[in-house]
Amino acid sequence: MRDSLLIIEDETLLGNELARYFRKQNWETTLVCSLAEAEKYLEQGIEPLVVLSDMNLPDGNGLDFLEQLKGVLNSTEWLFLTGYGSVSDSVRALRLGAYDFIEKPCDLKRLNLLVEGAARSARAQRRLDNQAQEQNNKYSIRMLVGKSKAICLLREMLTQVSQVPFSSMIISGETGTGKGLITNILHYSGTRAKGPLVEINCAALPRELLESELFGYEAGAFTGAKKRHRGLFEQAHNGTLFLDEIGEMDIELQGKLLKAVEELRIRRLGGDHEIDVDVQIIAATNKDLQHEVSAGRFRQDLYHRLNVINIHIPPLRERLDDLRELVQLFIAENNAKSSKNIRVIPDTVTQKLESYTWPGNIRELRNIIERCVLLANSDVFPEQWLQLPNSTTPAAAQMENGVFLPLDGTLTLPDMEKYIIQEVLNRTGNNVTAAARMLGTTRETLRYRVQKYHL
Ligand SMILES: Nc1ncnc2c1ncn2[C@@H]1O[C@H](COP(=O)(O)OP(=O)(O)OP(=O)(O)O)[C@@H](O)[C@H]1O
Ligand SMILES: [Mg+2]
Known part of the structure; x- marks a missing residue:
């Protein structure tokens, strides 16, 4: 479908010239000579991408018309042609959200650039609106x-x-x-x-x-x-x-x-x-x-x-009553996503979930459940993949503020770096800002490493 342009101009000569020009630029162009005609055209439910309008028309002012249509035509851009170099009108046009204005007589090439700019802006607005409706x-x-x-x-x-x-x-x-x-x-x-x-x-x-x-x-x-x-x-x-x-x-x-x-x-x-x-x-x-x-x-x-x-x-740790429903929700979501069928949650799993402090809150819970569902090989929730830091033993409590790294050659230096970053991301629920803070580095540096290690 071609983009549509509505031209509102009562000077026949200029109107025709503009319509001819923009048709050549492949615009679906409609020319009307008064606001009443424009209104009739819009009543059909057509939303032109761009409106190019004169300010002073035989049956009223183009700006009043724009104001009246605010809230109806939300993703249309307006461009105004001003006759008498009237500054206050152009300021009002811009305040009403018009894309721009141009003084007559106007250079067609310049006008075309403006129309193109207005069209780009209207298209971007439409994309946002469409997204909004989909999300609705x-x-x-x-x-x-x-x-x-x-x-x-x-x-x-x-x-x-x-x-x-x-x-x-x-x-x-x-x-x-x-x-x-x-x-x-x-x-x-x-x-x-x-x-x-x-x-x-x-x-x-x-x-x-x-x-x-x-x-x-x-x-x-x-x-x-x-x-x-x-x-x-x-x-x-x-x-x-x-x-x-x-x-x-x-x-x-x-x-x-x-x-x-x-x-x-x-x-x-x-x-x-x-x-x-x-x-x-x-x-x-x-x-x-x-x-x-x-x-x-x-x-x-x-x-x-x-x-x-x-x-x-x-925080989640202050409303552990929510855990059960959230766990069920995330299991169901991930069952569906990865064609698994976890139905049994052992009591020991529930106990562990309830005694953990959840620094990354629901996001952390969601990530952990995702991992467990993905790695399950029966209908029982795989406890071994929970891997929550056990906050009941003193050594582990200490570990909450740090990480344990075996120095026996099983991890190379880059492995360790990767492990530390992964661990901190898990604990912050993948919040890069918080993770960077914990690691005493910048978000940019951290992002670079996340990419480098494909985390
Ligand atoms: N009560 C809830 N029920 C279902 N899902 C939830 C609930 N609370 C959070 N979530 C889910 O948890 C995840 C994290 O939530 P969200 O991104 O809104 O957190 P946030 O407070 O914005 O975090 P951040 O401060 O890191 O930006 C999302 O996937 C969200 O859908
Ligand atoms: Mg957020």
Whole structure:
């Protein structure tokens, strides 16, 4: 199917010239001369990839038309042709989220570049929307498994929260407790389920990159900024922006984030105008943010702004009542995946699972069960593959903070390195940031080694 372009232009000569030109560029082009006609065209349920519109039309203003259609045409990009070099109109166009504007008379080649840019941006938005729809059915509150008091209460809270349009919230909990899962549930069962869920891990990028990812940039804003880039705030328009590991964000950038969240308006790097964005923020952290605030590492004002709703997920060791259901869930999932049929869980296995401290929480549990199911050769859960550090003996308790390496030639030096990294990844539930911290190295170095050893 060809991409569709709607041209709204009442000057017949110009309209025809534009339509002819873009048909030649292989656009499925429709030309209308008034807003009423445009409305009639759109009523058929057609969503053009790009709308190229005049500002002043016989039956109204193109900008009012765009404003009126906000929320209906979410993944269409708008380009405006301005007649009289009117600055205030163009500023309003951009604030309403138009892709760009161009003054008449316009050079067709330049216009074509703009239309192409707008099309790329609209396509990216559509991909996000499609993903959102596919995911829509995948996440429901029932997916949060567990019968402990804490989880029952959490499910009740999520049911309530998902029915109200909240502006921001903080989810806290140790690594692997389900912060990502809850974010997905909240988005896909909430009022913004049809909009995109856009995620970023604030610990994964250096400050400058994180800033340009969040806010976007104009061409030429810095070396390497070849094309205009819409930031995550814009991409999350009408949806949810998930800021993972917010506690790691640079304090100066926190100031900029606060302004954006308060005003729901952002400015691209190198940009000269502000853009309205309608996003709901979910911020996650495995740190104690209040403690970070008192230590001067997290801005108090941002903390209060985000903390409209606060959800804390307790670690697995404090809700062992959830273990049985979770184990059953993960066994069933992996039985299906690897055509195994584990049905018997010996009491000794349950005891071991219940006396372990689960530093990597549910993610660690999930990984261990996966390994055990994969290596099972009967319908009995293979206890020998549990390999949990036995925290009851003093020697092993010591080992919780370290690893045991046999120095009898069975392991080569690279084997040892590989073993240490694997062990730390297991204990952190594959959390690279936490693992790097434990190993006193950077995420980049650790990632390199993970690749090197195919971990
Ligand atoms: N209550 C639960 N029921 C079922 N699955 C769960 C539950 N909690 C967590 N999980 C699963 O455990 C895994 C880890 O959860 P998730 O990635 O959401 O943790 P997280 O808190 O975001 O961790 P991190 O801080 O490391 O990013 C996921 O596969 C998730 O689906
Ligand atoms: Mg996560």
